[in-house]
Amino acid sequence: QLQLVESGGGLVEPGGSLRLSCAASGFTLAYYAVGWFRQAPGKDREGVSCISSRSGITYYADSGKGRFTISRDTAKNTVYLQMNSLKPEDTAVYYCAADLLFGSCTERDFSSWGQGTQVTVSS
Numbered sequence: 001q002l003q004l005v006e007s008g009g010g011l012v013e014p015g016g017s018l019r020l021s022c023a024a025s026g027f028t029l030a031y032y033a034v035g036w037f038r039q040a041p042g043k044d045r046e047g048v049s050c051i052s053s054r055s056g057i058t059y060y061a062d063s064g065k066g067r068f069t070i071s072r073d074t075a076k077n078t079v080y081l082q083m084n085s086l087k088p089e090d091t092a093v094y095y096c097a098a099d100l101l102f103g104s105c106t107e108r109d110f111s112s113w114g115q116g117t118q119v120t121v122s123s
Helices: none
Strands: 003-007 010-012 018-025 033-039 046-051 058-060 068-073 078-083 092-099 117-121
Touching: 003 092, 018 033, 018 092, 018 117, 033 068, 033 078, 046 068, 046 078, 058 068, 078 092
Parallel strands: 010 117
Antiparallel strands: 003 018, 018 078, 033 046, 033 092, 046 058, 068 078, 092 117
């Protein structure tokens, strides 16, 4: 059974940093494309950043370019999202997702999802 578990969310002040983790069990995450998505209250879920499996091609939404970094630790079967210079508008539930194929960094192209972790940016 494929399972993804997110962690690392929390409350942080504007300008602060968080590192989100997406740990996989039941499968080898290195063989999968992985995406980070977020959903703010009253808004649709949106793609934040994605990474392909073999080539490691990365994608960042404009909202996170220059501030967010996605990376893999294959030994730990984990994908991370380092978020710096956080803004109040980054407040959302953050989800990781995985799929064997990497079509696009959109919700419809990912089949396995974690339960999410809350990120709140506020002073």
